[in-house]
Amino acid sequence: MSRRRIGFWYRLAAVIAKPPLVVLFKRDWRGMEHIPAVGGFITAVNHNSYLDPLSYGHFQYNTGRVPRFLAKAGLFRTPFIGMMLRGTGQIPVYRETTNAMDAFRAAVAAIERGECVAFYPEGTLTRDPDMWPMAGKTGAARVALMTKAPVIPVAQWGANLAMPPYAKENRFRLFPRKTLQAQAGPPVDLSRFYGLEPTPEVLREATEAIMAAVTRELEDLRGEKAPAELYDHREARAEQRRRAQGKGPT
Numbered sequence: 293m294s295r296r297r298i299g300f301w302y303r304l305a306a307v308i309a310k311p312p313l314v315v316l317f318k319r320d321w322r323g324m325e326h327i328p329a330v331g332g333f334i335t336a337v338n339h340n341s342y343l344d345p346l347s348y349g350h351f352q353y354n355t356g357r358v359p360r361f362l363a364k365a366g367l368f369r370t371p372f373i374g375m376m377l378r379g380t381g382q383i384p385v386y387r388e389t390t391n392a393m394d395a396f397r398a399a400v401a402a403i404e405r406g407e408c409v410a411f412y413p414e415g416t417l418t419r420d421p422d423m424w425p426m427a428g429k430t431g432a433a434r435v436a437l438m439t440k441a442p443v444i445p446v447a448q449w450g451a452n453l454a455m456p457p458y459a460k461e462n463r464f465r466l467f468p469r470k471t472l473q474a475q476a477g478p479p480v481d482l483s484r485f486y487g488l489e490p491t492p493e494v495l496r497e498a499t500e501a502i503m504a505a506v507t508r509e510l511e512d513l514r515g516e517k518a519p520a521e522l523y524d525h526r527e528a529r530a531e532q533r534r535r536a537q538g539k540g541p542t
Contacts, residue, residue, distance in 0.1 A: 301379030302358045323476035327355040332403035333442040336502045338425045339412040344451035351474035359410035403441045417457040420523035427524045433498035442479040447509035449473045477509045
């Protein structure tokens, strides 16, 4: 199977986005040799800044294998942005509607065409107080087990220092000049799940394997050890409600 062409729209997006990224940031790209040269595959990427899709996209573009992101459907209705998303082949996600499965089918179809589909398995910006990855959702695992496509873990760091995810003041912190780091690792071994019925337990275990691989890459980038257990935002909110009701920790 030949390498997929980048195409006009992605090249146009690069012409618009890369110059300011090159001027404003330094780059530290690692592990590009783990990005498959041909064939469909999945990338699982941590998410810690509204800026990091551009940072990760820059890294991935430089490998010659551009990603197809899963993006909120509402963005496709935004003038110009919607045009660029459609032109570059991004995949709209319709949450809690009758079209909710369309993103899953589109992701599978893209992989079968030999493309890269990028997942943010956390589903949103990390709420971990120290910016480590959170527990993931099962979408990437579901697509991976159905297609048996390689899952490449990608960790990134630096965009969050320039654009902190929840800062109310001084949103952009461009100086001193930050370094956008990205590191891809070897494919996650999910072979033990192949052929199994995709039960919630199987999908959860496969997702945990994916998130563990992403976390290891981020540990390497940061030179630090992550917590033993990934932060679970839903459990944290439930615990806050219990405390607010005076029930104490469980």
